[in-house]
Amino acid sequence: MKFKNRTFDDAETVLDIRNLTVKLAGNETAEPVLDRVSLKIRAGETACLVGESGSGKSVTSLSVMGLLPKGSLVATGGTIDMDGKDLLTLSPQAMREMRARRISMIFQEPMTALNPVMRVGDQIEEVLDTHARLPGAEKRRRVLDIMDQVHLPEVERIYRSYPHQLSGGQRQRIMIAMALILEPKLLIADEPTTALDVTTQQQILSLIGELQEKHGTAVLFITHDMGVVAEIADTVHVMRLGRIVEQAPVETLLRHPQKDYTKKLLEAVPSLTPRPYQTGEERETVLRVSGLQKIYSTGTIFVRREPTRAATDVAFAVERGRTLGIVGESGSGKSTVARCIMRLIDPTAGEVRVAGKEIATLSRRELRPLRKHIQIVFQDPFRSLNPRWTIGRSLIEGPLNLGEDKRKSLARAAELLALVGLPEDAIGRYPHQFSGGQRQRVAIARAIAMEPDVLVADEAVSALDVSVQAQVLELLDSLQKKLGIAILFITHDLRVAAQICDEVVVMQHGRIVEHDTAWNVLSNPQHAYTRSLIEAAPGRFWDFANFRELRSA
Amino acid sequence: MLGYIIRRILAVIPVMVIVAVFVFLLLRLTPGDPAAIIAGDMATPAQLERIRTSLGLNDPLHVQFITWVGLLLQGELGTSLISNTPVTSMIGQRIWPTFNIAVLTIVLSVLIAVPMGVLAAWRHRTWADYAVMAFSVLGFSIPVFVIGYIFIQVFSLELRWLPVQGYKAPSEGLWAFLSRAILPCLTLATIYVALIARMTRASMLEVLGEDYIRTARAKGVAEQIVLFRHALRNAAVPIMTIIGTGFALLIGGVVVTESVFNIPGIGRLTVDAVLARDYPVIQAMILLTSALYVFINLVIDLSYTFFDPRIRY
Numbered sequence: 021m022k023f024k025n026r027t028f029d030d031a032e033t034v035l036d037i038r039n040l041t042v043k044l045a046g047n048e049t050a051e052p053v054l055d056r057v058s059l060k061i062r063a064g065e066t067a068c069l070v071g072e073s074g075s076g077k078s079v080t081s082l083s084v085m086g087l088l089p090k091g092s093l094v095a096t097g098g099t100i101d102m103d104g105k106d107l108l109t110l111s112p113q114a115m116r117e118m119r120a121r122r123i124s125m126i127f128q129e130p131m132t133a134l135n136p137v138m139r140v141g142d143q144i145e146e147v148l149d150t151h152a153r154l155p156g157a158e159k160r161r162r163v164l165d166i167m168d169q170v171h172l173p174e175v176e177r178i179y180r181s182y183p184h185q186l187s188g189g190q191r192q193r194i195m196i197a198m199a200l201i202l203e204p205k206l207l208i209a210d211e212p213t214t215a216l217d218v219t220t221q222q223q224i225l226s227l228i229g230e231l232q233e234k235h236g237t238a239v240l241f242i243t244h245d246m247g248v249v250a251e252i253a254d255t256v257h258v259m260r261l262g263r264i265v266e267q268a269p270v271e272t273l274l275r276h277p278q279k280d281y282t283k284k285l286l287e288a289v290p291s292l293t294p295r296p297y298q299t300g301e302e303r304e305t306v307l308r309v310s311g312l313q314k315i316y317s318t319g320t321i322f323v324r325r326e327p328t329r330a331a332t333d334v335a336f337a338v339e340r341g342r343t344l345g346i347v348g349e350s351g352s353g354k355s356t357v358a359r360c361i362m363r364l365i366d367p368t369a370g371e372v373r374v375a376g377k378e379i380a381t382l383s384r385r386e387l388r389p390l391r392k393h394i395q396i397v398f399q400d401p402f403r404s405l406n407p408r409w410t411i412g413r414s415l416i417e418g419p420l421n422l423g424e425d426k427r428k429s430l431a432r433a434a435e436l437l438a439l440v441g442l443p444e445d446a447i448g449r450y451p452h453q454f455s456g457g458q459r460q461r462v463a464i465a466r467a468i469a470m471e472p473d474v475l476v477a478d479e480a481v482s483a484l485d486v487s488v489q490a491q492v493l494e495l496l497d498s499l500q501k502k503l504g505i506a507i508l509f510i511t512h513d514l515r516v517a518a519q520i521c522d523e524v525v526v527m528q529h530g531r532i533v534e535h536d537t538a539w540n541v542l543s544n545p546q547h548a549y550t551r552s553l554i555e556a557a558p559g560r561f562w563d564f565a566n567f568r569e570l571r572s573a
Numbered sequence: 574m575l576g577y578i579i580r581r582i583l584a585v586i587p588v589m590v591i592v593a594v595f596v597f598l599l600l601r602l603t604p605g606d607p608a609a610i611i612a613g614d615m616a617t618p619a620q621l622e623r624i625r626t627s628l629g630l631n632d633p634l635h636v637q638f639i640t641w642v643g644l645l646l647q648g649e650l651g652t653s654l655i656s657n658t659p660v661t662s663m664i665g666q667r668i669w670p671t672f673n674i675a676v677l678t679i680v681l682s683v684l685i686a687v688p689m690g691v692l693a694a695w696r697h698r699t700w701a702d703y704a705v706m707a708f709s710v711l712g713f714s715i716p717v718f719v720i721g722y723i724f725i726q727v728f729s730l731e732l733r734w735l736p737v738q739g740y741k742a743p744s745e746g747l748w749a750f751l752s753r754a755i756l757p758c759l760t761l762a763t764i765y766v767a768l769i770a771r772m773t774r775a776s777m778l779e780v781l782g783e784d785y786i787r788t789a790r791a792k793g794v795a796e797q798i799v800l801f802r803h804a805l806r807n808a809a810v811p812i813m814t815i816i817g818t819g820f821a822l823l824i825g826g827v828v829v830t831e832s833v834f835n836i837p838g839i840g841r842l843t844v845d846a847v848l849a850r851d852y853p854v855i856q857a858m859i860l861l862t863s864a865l866y867v868f869i870n871l872v873i874d875l876s877y878t879f880f881d882p883r884i885r886y
Contacts, residue, residue, distance in 0.1 A: 077603045116793040118793070118795035119790075132783060136807065137882060147793075150795070151793060181885070198788075324864070
């Protein structure tokens with residue numbers, strides 16, 4: 021693993037935050053959201069701000085931009101020095117002039133960060149209109165030039181496109197073009213690659229690096245992903261509960277973390293080394309999919325269009341007590357397969373046998389009694405529980421639908437909560453009283469309340485912080501051992517797949533391109549696409565949990 | 574896009590057929606003999622028979638319907654039973670005052686309400702927001718005729734700035750038209766201002782929380798551009814819906830206002846026709862307003878594609 025080991029002792033300081041304190045507006049007694057945060061960024065340096073959700077990373081960046089949500093958060097102390105001025109004392113007008121010219125920002129969600137009703141070219145041009153007076157032809161030339169610099173193809177066409185006509189990666193390039201067109205001294209990047217596929221993430225990271233090199237920009241990079249940190253950081257600042265707990269050059273931090281929290285954070289990073297395949301006795305196959313196909317026809321009576329093949333000829337089987345991972349990028353068809361198996365959508369062709377019964381062609385009514393054999397846990401625990409129902413009511417809904425006795429179901433619900441590691445009194449509480457990880461535990465309890473043979477986990481840990489992610493993965497593993505449940509684990513994250521899967525299926529463009537044991541797929545990939553996925557995984561030569569290079573690499 | 578427009582226009586046909594059937598049955602299925610209703614209590618049998626023949630009431634129902642629709646398609650709406658003039662020319666005379674008043678009202682409403690709504694959303698939870706909301710509640714709750722009489726009392730009788738009643742076409746001079754139209758229009762506008770301002774505020778509040786608004790601010794864009802260029806256009810679809818619905822409802826609302834301000838529009842025509850049981854006129858009015866509703870809905874649907882490029886059916 022090669023780290024950036026550059027020194028910045030001679031470089032000019034671009035941003036100097038000292039003792040920044042941010043509080044909830046109108047609440048003097050509450051704990052501050054940011055507590056005396058200090059950090060310095062020098063020209064050409066990439067400073068990574070890492071921490072789990074709620075640690076204050078984004079609040080720090082928004083304070084620098086002067087974009088703290090009005091009326092709810094206020095900076096009550098400290099200074100933010102840039103160009104010899106304290107940004108906290110600037111007038112709104114003066115602050116507006118700093119933005120895009122001196123400091124720019126790109127955001128996490130390229131899908132929502134661009135105005136959907138304006139052409140992207142106009143959105144980039146607006147930066148020039150706001151800060152510089154240029155003749156029309158010159159403006160257009162500069163916009164096309166920056167679009168070229170961020171390596172967008174067919175710039176003339178994309179100039180006239182609306183955001184929804186572009187891919188996530190292209191939109192993020194537009195954001196970067198917008199942020200860098202006036203060559204600011206500081207770029208703040210708030211989780212800019214979190215919503216992107218690994219291969220796109222790699223491209224965007226190298227693009228930011230390239231432009232940074234070219235223009236000598238200082239970058240404040242916010243992320244929760246230690247892999248990304250290892251790839252791009254010069255300096256790392258670890259945040260927790262509104263405080264900076266540790267700051268160090270990247271290699272020092274990853275090799276010799278000083279604080280317990282940093283160690284804990286690093287130890288939670290799942291390793292890319294797959295768990296060894298357990299050979300064992302023949303087991304009963306509980307889920308068998310063959311020839312599965314899903315075609316969406318998009319044409320109308322008037323227009324004939326090429327139908328979209330979301331899944332083609334998908335076949336695999338899962339045995340009791342085993343975990344099969346489906347890995348692929350967005351649009352690869354992995355979620356389509358999961359939904360077809362759940363019969364949330366109807367497959368166009370093929371067979372799905374759950375516990376020996378063919379369900380692909382059953383009617384909704386015939387399907388109902390069989391639903392208990394296969395259950396699902398969704399990605400977003402904040403939206404997959406009914407906010408107005410108590411946990412208990414959510415847990416017993418399934419069993420009640422199957423005609424279970426209410427008192428028995430409630431007793432069982434209490435047992436389930438204990439099984440997933442939640443307190444007994446959780447049964448009468450509401451979802452908003454729990455954290456994301458706890459809610460995901462509830463979602464898992466709800467799924468296993470039906471005593472299914474197969475559990476489908478659709479990106480079930482993707483929305484969670486790494487430390488929570490590790491706990492939920494552990495929970496799934498122990499439940500599998502106890503209940504002998506088969507798990508179909510859908511994920512875009514190879515590290516997660518390596519941790520939990522016995523076998524892995526790699527999908528691309530709706531087809532299976534590789535299917536083998538997790539060990540073989542990850543350590544000896546056969547298909548070029550699998551190799552590109554593994555190569556794009558950030559920090560893949562580093563063993564975070566043991567603070568050293570990966571031995572097998 | 575063109576396909577969508579064509580399909581959307583074709584979808585109008587079944588709606589209008591259903592309306593036509595309903596309007597036709599309205600007269601035929603009313604309890605009692607339509608001819609007796611039309612002729613009134615003092616009619617002789619001979620008069621009744623004459624009315625029956627003139628209306629074709631002795632033919633079987635489906636023959637009557639086909640004849641009626643046939644005439645309808647030729648633009649023949651029948652003759653008023655009271656004034657004996659063709660209904661088409663009666664409506665032709667009366668529609669312009671109503672149309673002018675309705676358009677002026679909706680323009681006034683939008684010009685007042687949209688900035689109010691934007692202001693309320695921008696200054697969310699400040700006195701400006703509360704003032705706009707208070708006005709909305711007030712605008713909803715005061716009946717149209719009360720507002721009308723208050724305006725007349727203040728501006729016409731006390732201040733003597735404007736005429737009390739009447740109507741002059743814009744062709745007779747802009748001031749002549751405006752001085753008489755402004756009070757009825759403001760009266761009518763009150764409720765639409767309330768409605769549109771509320772919808773604008775709600776829609777803007779939602780949009781102002783979006784990521785792309787933060788992006789615009791991060792670019793250093795001035796606040797009024799953030800509000801009007803970035804936010805308002807994104808908030809436009811629900812606002813357009815309410816404006817369109819408002820315009821359609823307006824046609825119903827003019828009935829009262831035209832009576833209060835003595836404007837010779839289709840509202841008064843309808844009231845007079847109902848009081849006199851002038852069935853051909855009533856039928857024509859129902860057909861006309863239905864067609865207008867359908868047309869306005871069509872225009873609103875098509876306007877969505879203009880505001881939001883993602884909508885391409």
